[in-house]
Amino acid sequence: MISPVALEIAVVCLGIFLLMFDAFLAKSDKRVIAYLAIVGLVTVFGLTFFLKSASPGMDFSGFYLTDPLAIFFKRFALLATVLTIILSIDYAPVVARLIPSETPQAGLGEFFILPVFTCAGLMWMASSADFIMIFCALELVTISFYVQVAYMRRSAASLEAGTKYLILGALSTGFLVYGITWIFGMTGQTTLARIQSVLGMVPVENQTALLFGLGLVLVAIGFKIAAAPFQFWVPDVYQGAPTPVTAYLSVASKAAGFVVLMRVLEPFLVVPAIREKLMAVMAFLAAATLIYGNLAAMPQTNLKRLLAYSSIAHAGYLLVGIASIGSISAGRAIVFYLFGYLLMTFLAFLVLVPAAKASGGDDIANFNGLARRSPGLAFALLISMASLAGVPFTVGFLGKFFIFEAAMTEHLYLLVVVGVVTVGCGFYYYFKVVRAMYWLPPADDAEAVIVSPLARIAIVCLTGAILIFGIFPLPILQLIH
Amino acid sequence: MSPLLFLILTPLVAAALVMAGANARFVALVGSVTNLVFALVLLAVFPHGQGYQFVSETPVIPSMGISFILGADGLSLLMLLLSTLITVAAVAVAKTPEKNARWFYASLMFISVGVIGAFASIDLFFFYMFHELALIPTFLLIGIWGSGDRQAAAWKATIYLALGSFVLLLGLIGLYLLQPDGLRSFDLRKIVALADAGFLADGAWVYLLLLVGFGILVSLFPFHTWAPQAYSSAPAPAAMLHAGVLKKFGLYGLIRIAVPVFPEAVEQFANVLLVLLVGNILYVGYVTISQRKLDWMLGYSSVMHMGYIFLGIVALNPLSLTGASLMLFAHGLSIAALFALSGELRERTGTLDFSELGGLAKAMPAFGLFFGLAAFASIGLPGFVNFAAELQIFFGAFAGGIPLFGQLDGKEVFALNNFQIATVCAVWGVVISAVYMLRAYRRVFLGTLSDRWARLPEISGLPRVAVAILLVVMLVFGFFPQILVNLIAPALTWP
Numbered sequence: 005m006i007s008p009v010a011l012e013i014a015v016v017c018l019g020i021f022l023l024m025f026d027a028f029l030a031k032s033d034k035r036v037i038a039y040l041a042i043v044g045l046v047t048v049f050g051l052t053f054f055l056k057s058a059s060p061g062m063d064f065s066g067f068y069l070t071d072p073l074a075i076f077f078k079r080f081a082l083l084a085t086v087l088t089i090i091l092s093i094d095y096a097p098v099v100a101r102l103i104p105s106e107t108p109q110a111g112l113g114e115f116f117i118l119p120v121f122t123c124a125g126l127m128w129m130a131s132s133a134d135f136i137m138i139f140c141a142l143e144l145v146t147i148s149f150y151v152q153v154a155y156m157r158r159s160a161a162s163l164e165a166g167t168k169y170l171i172l173g174a175l176s177t178g179f180l181v182y183g184i185t186w187i188f189g190m191t192g193q194t195t196l197a198r199i200q201s202v203l204g205m206v207p208v209e210n211q212t213a214l215l216f217g218l219g220l221v222l223v224a225i226g227f228k229i230a231a232a233p234f235q236f237w238v239p240d241v242y243q244g245a246p247t248p249v250t251a252y253l254s255v256a257s258k259a260a261g262f263v264v265l266m267r268v269l270e271p272f273l274v275v276p277a278i279r280e281k282l283m284a285v286m287a288f289l290a291a292a293t294l295i296y297g298n299l300a301a302m303p304q305t306n307l308k309r310l311l312a313y314s315s316i317a318h319a320g321y322l323l324v325g326i327a328s329i330g331s332i333s334a335g336r337a338i339v340f341y342l343f344g345y346l347l348m349t350f351l352a353f354l355v356l357v358p359a360a361k362a363s364g365g366d367d368i369a370n371f372n373g374l375a376r377r378s379p380g381l382a383f384a385l386l387i388s389m390a391s392l393a394g395v396p397f398t399v400g401f402l403g404k405f406f407i408f409e410a411a412m413t414e415h416l417y418l419l420v421v422v423g424v425v426t427v428g429c430g431f432y433y434y435f436k437v438v439r440a441m442y443w444l445p446p447a448d449d450a451e452a453v454i455v456s457p458l459a460r461i462a463i464v465c466l467t468g469a470i471l472i473f474g475i476f477p478l479p480i481l482q483l484i485h
Numbered sequence: 486m487s488p489l490l491f492l493i494l495t496p497l498v499a500a501a502l503v504m505a506g507a508n509a510r511f512v513a514l515v516g517s518v519t520n521l522v523f524a525l526v527l528l529a530v531f532p533h534g535q536g537y538q539f540v541s542e543t544p545v546i547p548s549m550g551i552s553f554i555l556g557a558d559g560l561s562l563l564m565l566l567l568s569t570l571i572t573v574a575a576v577a578v579a580k581t582p583e584k585n586a587r588w589f590y591a592s593l594m595f596i597s598v599g600v601i602g603a604f605a606s607i608d609l610f611f612f613y614m615f616h617e618l619a620l621i622p623t624f625l626l627i628g629i630w631g632s633g634d635r636q637a638a639a640w641k642a643t644i645y646l647a648l649g650s651f652v653l654l655l656g657l658i659g660l661y662l663l664q665p666d667g668l669r670s671f672d673l674r675k676i677v678a679l680a681d682a683g684f685l686a687d688g689a690w691v692y693l694l695l696l697v698g699f700g701i702l703v704s705l706f707p708f709h710t711w712a713p714q715a716y717s718s719a720p721a722p723a724a725m726l727h728a729g730v731l732k733k734f735g736l737y738g739l740i741r742i743a744v745p746v747f748p749e750a751v752e753q754f755a756n757v758l759l760v761l762l763v764g765n766i767l768y769v770g771y772v773t774i775s776q777r778k779l780d781w782m783l784g785y786s787s788v789m790h791m792g793y794i795f796l797g798i799v800a801l802n803p804l805s806l807t808g809a810s811l812m813l814f815a816h817g818l819s820i821a822a823l824f825a826l827s828g829e830l831r832e833r834t835g836t837l838d839f840s841e842l843g844g845l846a847k848a849m850p851a852f853g854l855f856f857g858l859a860a861f862a863s864i865g866l867p868g869f870v871n872f873a874a875e876l877q878i879f880f881g882a883f884a885g886g887i888p889l890f891g892q893l894d895g896k897e898v899f900a901l902n903n904f905q906i907a908t909v910c911a912v913w914g915v916v917i918s919a920v921y922m923l924r925a926y927r928r929v930f931l932g933t934l935s936d937r938w939a940r941l942p943e944i945s946g947l948p949r950v951a952v953a954i955l956l957v958v959m960l961v962f963g964f965f966p967q968i969l970v971n972l973i974a975p976a977l978t979w980p
Contacts (some may be wrong), residue, residue, distance in 0.1 A: 333549075393647075396617035409549075409658050424655060428648040436644060443628055443636060478546060 005056045008070045012127045018044040019120040026113035034109045038093050038116040042086055048186050049082040066197035067134045068142055076484050077130035077263050084256040085123035087350045091248035094357045102156035123150040124316035129260040135184045135194040140230050146173050165244025172237045180224035186217025200271030231289050232296040242312030251353035254315040259342045273405040286327040291422050294320030298426040301433045308366045318345055325407045329413035337406035339484045344399030351388040351466040354459055355381050363455040373446025378453045382441045384467045390469050393434040398474040487541035487555040489605040495520045500594035509590040513576045513826035520697055531786045550670025554607040560976035564604040567817045571729040572597040575722035577951035578825045582630050592622035596726045603734055609657050610671040616734050622647055624725035638718035645711040653698025659691035680746040691749035703735035704788045706764035713784030721828020728787045733813045736794050748980035758799045765792030767910055770917035779827050779837040787820045796911055801979055805881025812874035812975045820858040822955040833941045844934030852944045853930040855952050860922040862959050869959045873966035879932040882908040907932040
């Protein structure tokens with residue numbers, strides 16, 4: 005039995021160990037580091053099942069939570085990181101080509117190690133219940149992402165993505181700190197639980213100032229989760245970043261953003277006046293994100309860019325869940341949706357990386373006739389797209405089902421109507437990919453697609469998980485309960 | 486375990502075997518025939534008039550009251566019989582395509598899994614999910630193996646039906662939320678019991694969601710434009726399965742859910758539905774007359790006939806509801822036979838344009854006879870089960886609503902209410918059907934036979950047997966409809 009705190013310490017130690025190891029591994033194959041990282045993270049994942057039962061003392065401190073939600077997202081972060089490193093192994097040749105170096109694999113080591121540090125940050129974020137802790141964890145995640153996004157130094161697109169992400173990320177950090185300052189100024193607290201307890205005592209005339217601070221914090225989180233109108237960085241950053249980093253960014257960073265959002269909103273919901281305003285803002289954000297993400301995704305011809313817009317769209321569905329947080333089923337719906345989103349997004353990227361390598365690009369046209377070149381991969385991508393679109397018997401459907409159920413319990417009918425119409429748009433653009441794979445003939449010079457054994461295992465597992473949890477979601481729902 | 490699970494698993498296993506490399510056509514045929522025989526056995530052992538039989542229940546998400554519940558009463562059993570019968574016919578007339586033959590037969594089997602699962606589910610969540618499962622292979626069949634502008638057709642159908650499905654899903658969630666907290670479930674039996682006991686909140690908006698959702702799926706006017714295009718492009722087996730069985734899902738759902746749970750709402754919005762269904766019958770009917778191609782004409786005619794069934798549902802009396810239920814079965818058989826024959830014809834001539842065809846009955850007399858009989862059935866000629874169904878709908882609908890009396894010279898005289906006016910329009914529809922069906926028959930099978938078509942091969946082999954069986958079933962139940970009426974009637978409820 006181990007303390008939950010040990011998990012993050014173990015991950016950080018793993019990262020430092022790998023960095024040292026990399027220094028002594030100048031000549032040999034750097035992929036060893038990736039395998040070591042995977043083994044280490046899987047071990048930590050295993051350790052999460054042997055945690056000491058939540059100690060009331062630690063939760064009482066209000067600084068670091070160990071509730072089921074936190075544990076669930078620690079596992080979520082570990083799983084996402086392992087999948088990212090698996091993707092990185094396949095993607096390594098592209099990265100190696102695009103970094104200036106004297107030996108073939110110089111500078112590749114950190115590409116596998118940086119996600120480990122990000123993972124530690126994500127795990128801390130899952131547990132943090134204090135604005136200081138949230139800020140530190142968020143910065144650990146964001147700063148390591150700055151490096152990863154701009155990793156391919158010879159690729160102008162990657163550098164552009166890195167610069168955009170850096171500037172807008174720094175801006176959002178500014179918003180976050182300033183917002184925290186205002187909230188601290190009005191309540192004298194940074195711990196969320198204590199803020200909740202003193203909130204009732206804040207005079208009504210000070211509520212505007214409090215809302216101002218909270219608004220600034222929401223802007224910063226809106227940036228992390230890619231909610232409209234803070235989504236402008238997403239398409240360029242996602243398209244320019246190395247593909248594994250794109251996947252990581254769109255899943256793990258977003259999920260952590262939503263956990264923080266749920267935690268931050270919770271104390272403010274007890275004051276009816278603030279609650280009303282907050283929910284209206286959330287409903288507005290959700291509708292704007294849904295409409296923008298889905299409409300902008302429709303004309304896309306590049307799969308990575310399409311997935312970028314689709315990630316905005318999914319943030320919209322998740323925000324519908326946030327807007328209906330008053331319903332008891334909303335929290336469960338959001339967490340289940342995020343879990344499903346992890347499965348289907350990583351599956352799409354696991355197919356995208358080798359298929360793009362074989363056909364020389366990640367435009368949708370590069371996937372023409374994939375069903376004839378490699379039926380297995382095409383089937384996996386079909387399942388992923390069907391799940392993203394929300395076809396029944398997949399996790400994507402159940403996720404939307406739970407979200408809409410929560411929204412209707414809260415009587416957010418207008419939002420649900422927007423949600424349903426945008427689901428229709430979703431069918432259009434996801435099935436564009438399916439159409440390319442199954443209906444259009446392949447290019448003549450298309451090469452056979454080679455998938456590494458590790459990626460193959462991951463593809464099979466994710467495809468299976470999407471279908472199994474799409475029919476029988478109980479195990480996941482019980483984990484969060 | 487419920488024996489109904491066997492009906493669901495047989496096509497699933499067949500699909501798996503097909504994908505694994507067994508002889509695709511043979512396995513699909515054996516699987517579907519086995520299923521038909523099993524459905525007949527279930528029908529034989531079914532105790533009449535005792536509610537749901539063969540029930541099994543497996544909890545899936547207990548916290549939300551979602552369980553996998555299988556069970557069948559007379560109405561669902563009739564639909565299961567239709568599903569298995571049409572599956573056999575569809576596989577029998579299917580032409581093994583050159584590319585991806587395995588996927589083709591596996592898709593047909595998956596449609597069969599979906600429709601059987603939907604009709605055998607008592608839990609509305611799975612009822613919905615199985616229907617969606619059947620839709621996906623339908624899109625693939627149209628998009629990959631269709632003819633004409635198949636991709637546009639598949640596209641349009643996908644968007645329409647996906648949207649319709651999500652509206653329907655909202656309706657089902659709404660139905661769930663209408664139930665008192667703590668008693669909520671997706672179990673249809675419990676929902677109906679709650680509604681009977683008066684524990685359900687007022688749900689007119691849920692009824693409207695269900696009506697629009699199911700309506701889009703059933704091609705209710707004005708949401709019908711996807712249907713003719715999809716059917717004209719679809720390969721014959723896909724059109725048979727979709728128009729014959731899958732599309733009936735929406736009407737079945739209305740009879741099953743809307744009628745017992747929301748009778749007041751059905752009455753409240755009856756006038757809206759009456760206008761729309763008259764649109765189905767008259768407007769789409771006239772559009773049908775103007776068609777220049779057989780496949781488009783059949784597509785529109787199948788849209789048009791949905792109007793009758795809506796009429797039977799909205800009139801809300803025992804006679805009209807029995808007629809509507811019977812019409813589900815009757816229309817499924819006749820449209821499947823017609824699509825099978827038009828597929829065979831396309832296979833032989835390569836065109837279904839009326840202006841290029843003519844006199845084919847001289848070259849293929851049996852083909853002409855079959856088509857003629859199927860066309861008569863579709864019009865609703867006495868002797869076919871379609872006639873029995875339409876007659877009950879018309880009689881039932883004419884008795885629908887509150888009788889209206891007008892004033893003439895100070896005396897009360899009989900006047901037509903909205904139901905009766907709609908019925909009058911619907912009877913017009915029979916004449917319209919006769920016009921386009923007989924005209925199509927004349928232009929395709931009568932007249933002078935051009936040399937181009939002089940050597941067309943006669944319908945033979947499995948397709949001949951399959952179509953003959955469909956025709957015989959329609960004739961038998963046309964003369965003895967009471968067999969089916971006795972089966973259906975105990976399953977129906979009315980206010």
